[in-house]
Amino acid sequence: MSRDADGQASRSYPPLPERLPVDVFDSHCHLDVVETPVDEQLKSAKAAGVTRIVTIGCDLPSSRFAVDAAAEFDDVYAAVAIHPNETTGISDAVLNDVALLAAHPKVRAIGETGLDYYRDWAPKDDQHRAFRGHIEIAKRTGKALVIHDRDAHDDVLRVLAEEGAPETVVFHCYSGDARMAETCAEHGYLMSFAGNVTFKNAEPLRDALRVAPLDLLLVETDAPFLTPIPHRGKPNASYLIPHTVRAMAEVKGVDVAELCAAIAANGERAFGPW
Numbered sequence: 001m002s003r004d005a006d007g008q009a010s011r012s013y014p015p016l017p018e019r020l021p022v023d024v025f026d027s028h029c030h031l032d033v034v035e036t037p038v039d040e041q042l043k044s045a046k047a048a049g050v051t052r053i054v055t056i057g058c059d060l061p062s063s064r065f066a067v068d069a070a071a072e073f074d075d076v077y078a079a080v081a082i083h084p085n086e087t088t089g090i091s092d093a094v095l096n097d098v099a100l101l102a103a104h105p106k107v108r109a110i111g112e113t114g115l116d117y118y119r120d121w122a123p124k125d126d127q128h129r130a131f132r133g134h135i136e137i138a139k140r141t142g143k144a145l146v147i148h149d150r151d152a153h154d155d156v157l158r159v160l161a162e163e164g165a166p167e168t169v170v171f172h173c174y175s176g177d178a179r180m181a182e183t184c185a186e187h188g189y190l191m192s193f194a195g196n197v198t199f200k201n202a203e204p205l206r207d208a209l210r211v212a213p214l215d216l217l218l219v220e221t222d223a224p225f226l227t228p229i230p231h232r233g234k235p236n237a238s239y240l241i242p243h244t245v246r247a248m249a250e251v252k253g254v255d256v257a258e259l260c261a262a263i264a265a266n267g268e269r270a271f272g273p274w
């Protein structure tokens with residue numbers, strides 16, 4: 001689609017970036033929301049050096065989609081949960097359905113769950129009850145916990161401490177400051193950075209990345225959202241991860257290949273074995 005096309009320019013996909021020197025994976029993608037068939041998303045991702053995708057559930061239908069996609073495609077893995085924004089009036093029966101879906105061997109995480117105080121779509125009580133329920137499922141099934149934390153850092157850390165955190169905790173689209181990154185590092189929580197770490201106004205996020213240890217770093221798209229610079233405003237997909245990884249390497253002052261190798265190893269530890 002050409003730039004002067006009538007209002008469609010923003011929907012056109014950016015070009016394929018240069019392939020990463022070492023293969024990584026996308027720790028958080030909404031394959032069901034990206035407007036491209038899954039096999040095409042996998043193909044373009046692989047051409048960019050992104051060889052696996054963890055697709056995330058936000059409610060029961062999208063969690064079922066995630067399980068089905070993971071069952072169909074070798075390089076897709078699933079996370080299942082009810083997003084904090086979707087927890088209004090959440091029942092034990094719904095949490096039980098999440099737990100049943102989690103039994104599938106290609107479900108490698110419970111997520112995305114957590115707390116969202118930016119949007120008040122669900123009452124805090126319901127969000128907290130759901131978050132605690134998801135923590136319990138992650139511990140019972142031995143799977144990673146993928147946390148959505150929006151303007152709720154203190155409460156997320158507090159609830160994790162109160163419940164006792166699962167062995168593997170991932171803060172998706174990490175949004176805390178450098179001090180919180182130190183706290184996460186003390187607890188061994190993984191921090192997954194998304195395209196917004198490349199944004200001009202994201203210096204506090206880059207400060208957090210500077211102090212986050214290499215062995216706790218992950219990368220994600222949160223596609224179709226949060227498209228990295230230089231394509232901000234265009235739709236996002238897993239093949240655009242190289243832009244984020246290269247920006248992260250620059251902030252960390254490490255080789256791109258070294259960062260990729262660390263991300264790959266951290267991913268296998270958190271969600272593997274593949």
Ligand SMILES: [Zn+2]
Nearest residue numbers: 112148172173
């Ligand atoms: Zn989220």
Ligand SMILES: [Zn+2]
Nearest residue numbers: 028056112222
């Ligand atoms: Zn998400």
